């Protein structure tokens with residue numbers, strides 16, 4: 056978050072739009088491009104710009120022809136006639152240096168272009184596909200990195216002669232493998248950002264995700280590496296020319312001029328100065344530019360990985376229909392060749408109702424929610440059951456058929472709003488893009504639509520927020536924008552994964568009330584993943600309590616929270632500081648002993664038995680999810696017995 060926003064609490068910012076940091080309100084220094092904020096960057100850019108302009112226009116202004124000899128004036132120092140002196144044939148150094156500039160820059164640039172033309176697509180493909188594709192590409196580039204570059208270049212010179220274009224192209228190919236390694240790391244990291252997932256959720260195809268989100272996110276690294284590579288290209292090119300593998304004499308080249316100067320280092324030491332200084336300063340300028348482009352704030356931002364998803368409702372069978380009902384039946388999610396993460400989960404979300412999936416960390420809530428979006432992590436898949444939505448089974452749809460569903464029909468709100476939004480683009484850009492794509496609006500209509508969406512999510516000065524970038528927003532504001540983004544396609548169902556966990560308490564309440572008003576105004580259904588029964592009580596109509604990959608209890612919020620039947624639900628309520636009457640005083644605010652068993656090591660029978668104070672031998676037998684006496688469902692062999700005991704607290708409950 057920007058330093059300007061840190062001074063103000065998030066909630067206050069919401070009420071106080073003048074504190075939203077816009078481009079106009081930022082200090083002048085911060086409005087400058089990164090490169091111009093540092094003296095090194097200013098020098099580097101200035102020097103290179105000057106050199107490029109003077110080199111490109113050399114034919115118009117250089118005082119002498121590049122090959123004009125004046126033997127009587129050989130090896131002279133600077134004078135009024137020859138500002139930088141002359142070489143051993145009396146040729147004007149100033150004219151030759153600048154006449155050689157354009158081709159020298161062009162050749163270095165060629166190396167950069169070739170290296171990038173190979174490395175960038177390979178890195179994007181490897182980061183996107185991963186697995187076998189990445190292994191093949193990475194192994195190939197490793198082999199290339201092991202090749203002796205100098206020997207290969209000399210071999211090419213031996214076969215094809217001195218051809219600068221060919222040499223610099225080969226150099227670009229050789230360097231591309233190292234460049235690929237650097238770019239792959241960045242691309243991978245960017246693909247793990249939630250805003251990339253969010254873009255996929257919004258139905259963006261893979262090449263568009265790369266072009267719109269991954270590539271722009273790589274731009275700093277690309278610019279830094281390009282500047283460094285440009286400098287390396289200059290040095291290698293000059294080194295080759297120094298050794299005689301440069302442009303054919305008498306054509307001027309910086310390396311050859313340094314080579315000549317080295318032969319006169321004792322009798323005419325000045326000769327080394329002009330060409331040596333120009334080459335050194337140019338390489339230094341390229342490095343200074345690279346250095347200035349490296350934003351110290353950028354690194355932590357890139358490193359800040361999204362809390363990457365790892366991956367009304369009543370449980371039980373019901374008939375599928377096409378009216379905005381999500382009907383999940385016997386859903387099983389498993390790791391390929393690995394453990395089952397979610398098993399036999401069934402629930403139904405009716406239009407306009409809010410279902411809370413609640414449970415401790417690791418119970419499979421996120422996997423269940425992500426299955427509905429086809430967004431399970433690589434290696435994890437739906438292996439059984441069905442996800443009926445609008446007459447289709449989402450579990451059977453491939454990526455191409457899921458894309459129109461995501462964003463338009465089902466949208467996703469993530470836990471971390473800051474990383475769900477692309478830091479590279481303004482809020483306006485991020486909202487108008489999906490509005491145009493998903494609703495076919497014109498540019499002006501999309502802008503209007505974005506403003507009204509921002510108003511709808513309770514932003515009081517939408518115009519200021521439209522101009523802002525994600526890092527300029529407070530957490531609560533960013534989550535409102537993320538919700539607006541999720542609404543761009545007019546979805547019938549919102550899947551919200553812990554949407555308030557990353558926010559402070561006052562802002563949590565605001566976001567919950569926003570979700571509540573969205574549901575009541577538009578009839579959108581919501582599946583909310585949470586570990587907080589307070590959120591369930593506040594927002595949900597229905598609740599499904601999950602434990603170790605399965606639903607252990609479900610029903611309306613009143614049924615479950617007022618009359619919990621499963622010992623796990625009671626324990627969760629007991630651990631909740633806001634627990635009400637349903638929990639006996641002795642159970643209040645007690646931590647649940649033990650941990651959720653990991654997938655693959657669930658006990659036979661009731662999965663909660665190792666932590667349950669009421670467990671008996673009967674709990675070792677498989678337990679079905681059955682209708683509960685007070686409505687909803689329950690998965691506990693002792694549920695009836697425990698409920699009866701709770702109704703008559705004087706009688707002892709056998710353990």
Ligand SMILES: Nc1ncnc2c1ncn2[C@@H]1O[C@H](COP(=O)(O)OP(=O)(O)OP(=O)(O)O)[C@@H](O)[C@H]1O
Nearest residue numbers: 365366390396415416417418419420421422432654
């Ligand atoms: N990519 C993955 N590969 C293998 N196992 C995974 C993967 N992602 C998650 N898991 C495991 O799946 C189980 C369920 O994870 P899930 O994220 O759905 O739990 P959760 O209830 O949502 O918890 P949390 O609130 O911590 O996200 C956990 O045991 C988790 O370790």
